[in-house]
Amino acid sequence: MKEGPDIARVAALLGDPARSNMLTALMSGRALTAAELAQEAGVTPQTASSHLAKLEAGQIVIPRKQGRHRYFTLSGPDIVEALEVLMGIASRVGHNRVRTGPRDPALRKARVCYDHLAGEMGVALFSGLEARKLISTDHNGVALTDAGTDFAEAFGINLNELRTSRRPLCRECLDWSARQSHLAGSFGAALLDRFYDLGWAHRNMESRVVIFSPEGERNFKALCDS
Amino acid sequence: MKEGPDIARVAALLGDPARSNMLTALMSGRALTAAELAQEAGVTPQTASSHLAKLEAGQIVIPRKQGRHRYFTLSGPDIVEALEVLMGIASRVGHNRVRTGPRDPALRKARVCYDHLAGEMGVALFSGLEARKLISTDHNGVALTDAGTDFAEAFGINLNELRTSRRPLCRECLDWSARQSHLAGSFGAALLDRFYDLGWAHRNMESRVVIFSPEGERNFKALCDS
DNA sequence: TTCATAGTTCGATGTTAATCGAAGCATTAA
């Protein structure tokens, strides 16, 4: 046995698909509950609990108890750094886990990331809302501004209803295709729902692609630019 | 299955002790043969071959055939970066794999890191050379200054000979025990060789410890401080 | 109290993969 830091032990902790999904979900800096992380990883709560125990023992994440929830955060910025470097390597060597057409242009343009909009249009939405000062970002995460609150109500989104859920209103989500942030959280999901309701877009079941109608895309652009 | 770069696949490749030993051995920038890597990892040639095939398939290392040897190198600087970040995390959270005297003072003071000096004296050498402006560090890495070139020649190091190798002259190497940089690269190796030749120090075979004689240590201190 | 939710522990199952002995190629030297 050699001396030195045990790289393998840390890397092995990041080397399981379920755990790496959890950790990338935590990259936004927001604390997430065990159940949320289980859903992100696509495993049952029991399995997630086992993984989280390992990550906790390895000091990759730190838990914080609050009521009957356990919120997890990454144990430090070095973890984010590691994940980012590994992402870079993975995309350099072409290790993507996309099955259905990795270079599918429609997928890159607009797709569903669980329940919110991702892809180029997702990134455009995020930066558009930020430029219009409807959302603000700082080290705590993303938040809806006062102007953003007014906008949401005018756009037909019932914020009070969203606030009843434990889920955060706004969350940043790193976009793998554009390498920038797009908007997640219940507000992000509500926006996409509203796009559907207004007839701006509809989902292509069979895939994650979101298809915008011509006038829908015009309206969307106006929303981002104005 | 989620979209995005497959972190887990890359991390899993780094997450095996045998493989991580091989990869850290390659961090020096030197190409090593399969047999050498097997010895570094402490496994049989068959096992090493299996690991190297995996690393090659994952594009973590690239092989180069030469005669009846196969030389391996890391596939890019991003791999080194990843290993260094993981090293930092591992030592932060106290994951060390030291069995034989983790706090062996001699080992912490001065030891061989492949072919150059590491430990407290290695770090002192690095910061001493930097303070004397014999080496300079910036975001591109470490480089020998003009004054450093003069110093090297005066110290009895043939730089022209070193430059013929593909190996970088100066490289930073993160020291796990001191958590600071020490000097690697062919110049770092040449310096240690020169310490041996001058009788300042000798290696304790059996271990990685480097033992300085009293006057050798005095001279070394003068070299770092003046 | 009773009920529901969040999370964990236990136990069983199935899969993956690390390991090495033995044999097989490939290259070099005599």
Place this chain on the structure above:
DNA sequence: TTAATGCTTCGATTAACATCGAACTATGAA
């Protein structure tokens, strides 16, 4: 050619671990 070296492939064994159903604990709500 024969012999030796470097490395790989094959096959079998073993150990680790990810997964989930079922049961259990803890907190909060009615």
